[in-house]
Amino acid sequence: MTGTMDRRLRLGMVGGGQGAFIGAVHRMAARIDDRWEFVAGALSRDPDRARASAAEAHVAPDRAYPDWRVMARAEAARADGIDAVAIVTPNGSHHAIARAFLDAGIHVICDKPMTTTMADALDLVAAVRRTGLVFALTHNYTGHPMVRQARAMVAAAELGAVRVVQVEYPQDWLSTPLEATGQKQAAWRVDPAQAGPVGSLGDVGTHAHNLAEFVTGLRVERLLADLATFVPGRPVEDNSHVLLRFAGGARGMLWSSQVSPGNENGLRIRVYGETAGLEWAQEHPNQLTVARLGEAPRILSRGMGGLHPAATRATRVPMGHPEGYLEAFAQLYRDTADQIAARIAGREPDPAAMLVPTVEDGARGVRFVTAAVESHAAGGVWVDTTLAP
Secondary structure (H helix, E strand, C coil): CCCCCCCCEEEEEECCCCCCCHHHHHHHHHHHCCCEEEEEEECCCCHHHHHHHHHHCCCCHHHECCCHHHHHHHHHHCCCCCCEEEECCCHHHHHHHHHHHHHCCCEEEECCCCCCCHHHHHHHHHHHHHHCCCEEECCHHHHCHHHHHHHHHHHCCCCCCEEEEEEEEECCCCCCCHHHHCCHHHHHHCCHHHHCCCCHHHHHHHHHHHHHHHHHCCCEEEEEEEEECCCCCCCCCCEEEEEEEECCCCEEEEEEECCCCCCCCCCEEEEEECCEEEEEECCCCCEEEEEECCCCCEEEECCCCCCCHHHHHCCCCCCCCCCCHHHHHHHHHHHHHHHHHHHHHCCCCCHHHCCCCCHHHHHHHHHHHHHHHHHHHCCCCCEECCCCC
8 A cells, every 4th residue: 555645745855956956856756756745945055046946946935944954943843844855965964964854853865875974874873763754865776667676586586596796887977177167066076075085986886885785685794995086186086996795695896987988877787696697777777687597688678567566666657668767766755755654644654665775775875985995095905894783
């Protein structure tokens, strides 16, 4: 049973104003399944830009806030206050904003990576456990139907025991010092004060790490990292190679890069088990290639018959009509809406809605980054990545 209600859930947002990218994506994704209405926001640190951005998004003037602290207090006090806040600011501010809204009793939808330090990540884990609120982390690629199909196949042992996991996320848009031109999206991503201690590894490598754990159901236990900065003067890495060891004995490699010409958004995962392998690529998201040992590879297409219910549930249009980035994002918003609606109704959520990355997933992503930094700083040694329960 889905968590339907007699109203749309009310969504607020921190960040995502004029000149931003991901905020508009969140707002579009939230509208696709008609489960949310965007009603409040602190959309910029600049009060004039915040007001102008809110007006463009048709937010009422009294709910266009100059500051997220004011917003958290005011929305918590309203009878018609927001049900959840979407946090779409640079990484370094996620913790303080999320903590303020959790403390105000408001569910949180946070962009990745969750925080830039382990202390902040563990503090959010504790806050979510204490409050019992929903915390959704928008690793949006987990919303793709064929990613969920891959996960279901691995869980059903259709590949046999997993042996090898190869995951990569190369881009080329930072192959030159774009940040020096004043380009906003580049500037904050290479600023350690805003992005944290890494560049490509935090921005896209965390997506690759999450995808590997999501599809396989295995946790990375140890890693060895080689981080590199190729653009002179850049204070964070822009290319990373990481060896992975998973619980249960599987081995893996992760490559993240933003200086690889010819790659636009090349997220790709390959999983090999005892009897079969599979491959999924973000730029061709509607197909999943499955190769059984001794047989020709077979391509499964989104929307076709015989797929796992988890894939079917995340499919909106018939086979042959492509679904992509926005729909995958929308799936996380739909699943999160189901979880919150169930809380409001005082019942257990539909288990099918529970595939959204959690605060614990966020903490593992932060530990992955910090362990990679530790490994590289020590000259490339194996570092434990496990978290205490």
